[in-house]
Amino acid sequence: MTGTPQTPLSATTSPADTSRQGPVLAQGVDEEPLAGNQRDFTGGLGAGLMIVLCILYTAFHIGVMNFYPLETWTYRLIHVAGGLVLGFLLFSAASISAAPAEAGRPLRVAPLEWPLLIAAAAGIGYAAAMIAFAWGAWWLTGAARPPAFVFETYGVPLTAGMVAALAGAWLFPERARGRVHWADVLLAVAAVTVLGYILFNVGALRLRAGTALAQTADFYAALVGVILILEATRRLAGLALVVIAAIFILYSFAGPYLPGFLAHRGYTPTRFFTYIYTDQGILGDTTAVSSTYIILFITFAAFLQASKVGDYFVNFAFAAAGHARGGPAKVAVFASGLMGMINGTSAGNVVATGSLTIPLMKRVGYPARSSGAIEAAASSGGQIMPPIMGAGAFIMAEVTGIPYTEIVVAAIIPSVLYFASVYFMVDLQALKLGMKGLPREELPVFAKLVRQVYLFIPVIILIYALFSGYSVIRAGTLAMVAAAVVSWLTPYRMGVAAVLRAFELAAKMSIQLVAVCACAGIIVGVIALTGVGARFSALLLALAAQNQLLALFFAMCIAIVLGMGMPTTAAYAVAAAVVAPGLISLGIPVLTAHFFVFYFAVMSAITPPVALAAYAGAALSGADPMRTSVESFKIGLAAFVVPFMFFYSQALLMQGDWLEIAHVFVTASVGIFLLAAAVQGWFFGLLNPLVRVVLLIGALAMIKGGLISDLVGLAIGAGVLLYQKKVVSPRDLAHGLD
Template sequence: MSHTPESRDDASRDDVVETVNAEGVDEAAVESNRRLYTGWQWLLFGALAIAYSGFHLVSLNVYPLETWSFRIVHIAGALILGYGLYAGTRFADEDERRSATWLAWVSYAMLVPALYALVRVVMMYQAMSGGAMRIAPEIEAWHFGYPLILATAAGILLAWSYRQFRDRLSPADLVLMVCALAVAGYLLVMFNSPLRASTGTSFAPMGISYAAIAGSLLILELTRRVAGLALVVISAIFLVYVFAGPYLPGFLGYPGLSVGRFFSQVYTDAGILGPTTAVSSTYIILFIIFAAFLQASKVGDYFVNFAFAAAGRARGGPAKVSIFASGLMGMINGTSAGNVVSTGSLTIPLMMKVGYPGRSAGAIEAAASTGGQIMPPIMGAGAFIMAEITGIPYTEIAVAALIPAILYFASVYFMVDFEAARKGMRGMRKDEIPLFSKLVKQVYLFAPIIILIAALFMGYSVIRAGTLATASAAVVSWFSPHKMGIPAILRALQLAGTMAIQIIAVCACAGLIVGVISLTGVGARFSSLLLGLAGVSQLLALFFAMCISILLGMGMPTTAAYAVAASVVAPGLINIGIQPLVAHFFVFYFAVVSAITPPVALASYAAAGISGDNAMGTSVASFKIGLAAFIVPFMFFYSPAMLMEGSWMQILRVGVTATLGIVLLAATVQAWFFGPVKAWQRLVMLLGALCMIYGGIYSDIAGLAIGALMFLMQRGRHGGGGKAVAAG
């Protein structure tokens, strides 16, 4: 779709476009299975969400709870809120409102065993408080375990079986809420007694296993509702492996675990209450509250308007705005697909307006939004899990991520720029974008993020820095048109409680997988397989690790994708001699880019939904635009200076030459530098790009020589045109 300069000028005059003004970027999307309450139910669930967010702020800053108890309450709160707000099936239309009334009555009947199990938990608490050493096994089985599992399984099946009302709570989901309360109550009683030490042994009360089975079912079902089937299917495969392992051949085989031994351990810090929940209950929930406060003060709208003002007039303007805005929004948005929905609803239609095909527009937004997950200082939520698993300070991880993030966004930027030049696309007119001079006067809205970064590098803990940044967001809002009073603060807390449900469910579900890996030892067997491959070729071992990381991450949010891949792949990479930071960044990058990797690319699919183009075509195009992200992680191994490991001169050299290599790579993919690039020139440029991205001193010299030669050839051939293009 190429245009001459004259035709583009005519199009510019003919288009009557109002000035872009981003509004509603901060509004949370309402999912198709999300309930919208009115009246007392709206008040009830709003109050529950506020109380849930408030509980975390108080526990993290004022009155800390015992660790396991805190995490159990953290998961239970998300389950209760999740089942209250998200339905298990689509909502009924008018014709279906009277159907399956008998199923609703069956659901009410299932409240009896659920409530009975809950009452029994209270009685067990009284018995243990009165000096009992343990509860009789038959009481745990017949009066707690069996009724609880019956009610949980029946509640889930009933929630699938009939259409529900959007404006009221389903009785089946009420059953599941009571079951979540019973699971949490029992575990709190047992884990705050000497019986906590018996988990994983033949002396463990079977009640722990019953509670863990019901709790695992509740987590899997809520994950299905809020994040789709991908993670649930992977979790189910891992759970089947626990009991099928003894019958499997080769390196997958292991002696096996009984139901009691496995489930008495999986709901401890070896699994569900382990690293993923440790992070979701501290750093992630805190930064979700921070993001909610930023949204309440309309900072997201400001970020996007600022991006339009800064980059809108450049060649292919809305595409470059997308890169800038998605990088900023990625700091306050924990998922690639969520980032696409928030910024893409504005940038994708504008990209299409200036000449980008729907496929390219969607692919650019998907690639840019995925990059938001690797953008310091917040990096989605994966960086917090990395800090928790590796023990490396969070600030060190954020600094190490700087050069890779620059390379990724430089790659996407030049891919976009060269495509815009090749297709002759215009930027936006001055009257189409917000006034930069006006937006500069509100630059103080960046203050909360600056305070967050400053506090982290001044040595404050992540929790203290996040709390200060959250408070500063409320203070800064008083200098903007969107002042946050008590009602706005309560709305922000309510929004945070709602936003947290998906990520907490995903982290708990990922914890289930982590539990299987640690309790069965499959991670160690995978490490030995990688070690064997490394004996043949380290590059082959890295390629295999890349494939597994992407495969495990497909269809999953960043947090879960990284947590699972870090448990399976990272230990193997460390065993073949790779530094822990390098190994975890390698896995993290590929877990992140699984969002734009065909055939299951969540971010690309979300973008295709907005652009109206084919989902698979969009994912292939976004894979091409984000190509650098598939090359750069290999360079972590060959050139650790990319992760700030080494002297400043090494880091500077590697950073500069790798960036120039990324420019050549983008020119190779788009077949455009200062003008059209021939096939043989593309091969030479690809060689030069890989030499400079590789990072060795001799390869850098060779890459710079090739780059300089291609630059002179292109300038000589397209000198006049090059100037015209560069001015775009």
């Protein structure tokens, strides 16, 4: 039985379906939009080949994780190389035209391209032939080492050919969306060549890479591999992470010339690049997570998309909250948080769900900048929502050694506080502006959607399996199977074709994070090689003068700056390597330190001046990007307060007895409400500027979590309430303070 073709919901939902379920608002909200430089193959041999490659890439990971484990380096090397191949074939070096390629039109090469094409093909072709010869000799004759000339001569041609291919891709990009540029094909071949060399020598490289024993041939493979990762990251995630990685690479060679704590002895290119391409760098923790947990849960998200369960989540949110005042904004809070938890990218989630929620927010009265900002704040919050946390929980578990389930439990109260704050923000703004919700006749019928509540089963199974002792991989796999089984109770049954389509989608959705994690691995490797992380920790200690609060403030600033313009996964990985050790050395518990850094790395997506999620929301709402980023910062302000809350009271991270946990949760919730009221200027009525400041002081007084500070905050909140209800006058309040 084949699956239903994945056409838009509006095209596949019959009138009978609509009358049975009520109006359907969400239609393909979780589908990945094409990037400006992403190719779109509409048919022919090229399209079929890309589909097969994507399916094989995902199937390889699912198969290895569940049925046929591979040696660690081998698995991660194939993971990175496969991501590079798909990245170069699917994404151009520059923006391309929306027009598809003309059928049958021959590939045209400009006259000035010919020298680059010949040089690239000759260099990469020769190197690929040498590596193929080595493998062929081993398979056919059992020769463990090929003739000396094979590895002695492949490196320079490979490097020169790669440089020529990069120049061709940059200078003469293919503008048709349905065609692959010759240079990108050669770059993909270069990635496979690097993989072939490292895999052939993997046993020896484990011992000699990064040492004085590293060979010239090792250097060329690592050098080309690093450059290909940087280029793939530039295409898939922009320049920000590439620039930061390049600065760290330059730092590795400039150490002898730098002053103070930045100075180090420096490294030879051979030692540096071979070290970086080991499990201390590119093949380390970040790639470990991307090759297992990230691709697993992206595949789970692809199954939800293929089975239309993702649409049901959003429709359920509309049915539950769409009629309330400011309904679409509240839907954005719930739906974007849920989808953002799974898809692992703030800006991508804004584009996916915001295309539906932002126009509806504007319709009920939210200003354009507020509409984009609310979506950005809610989508970014998905990264801190358990149990998946946009892959953040898995990286934290890998880096700290703390059990995954403990991290997930610790994330519950902070995420509830954050989303409660955003909800309070949008509700109070709706109240202040006198907004209404959407008419019920335009919303899905809640009673009918409740009958399909079984569509939440995949997520329930995931959570149950995680907390029942199953491994993360087994739990994610069970959730995928559940999504396919549940689809048979809907019009969108997943058969073989739909499962393969989900595998194809998963590969396309994952390659950005594959490149990002590999690039972040370069930075982590530099930190480990140079020891700058330890020296930075010492500097942080000196600046803070053993004052933990001051150290936390510095850490907050650094994590935000490091995360600006970077995907969340990379931002946390880098901040965890640079900032967290310093906090831990100050005596801050490991879990608290990493959660603190993680929160601010996530919130860099809505922090001006570089706020990727807010800019995506501004593009959809038509508002000014900078004003939208400022508004999103204001709406997500709780995320800048909550980390200080759980620093002062670790009961917010579920550390302690239940009575203490309940106490800090209740008082923190009241403080979050007071904060939202102060920011929006509406409590139980409009607030003048002075009263807003007073209420803000009351909110901040509840951050520390102590009994006296809580009582002060509650007293201020009660006083403002009585003042607004005309029970007391300003003179009475002043007299009470005496």
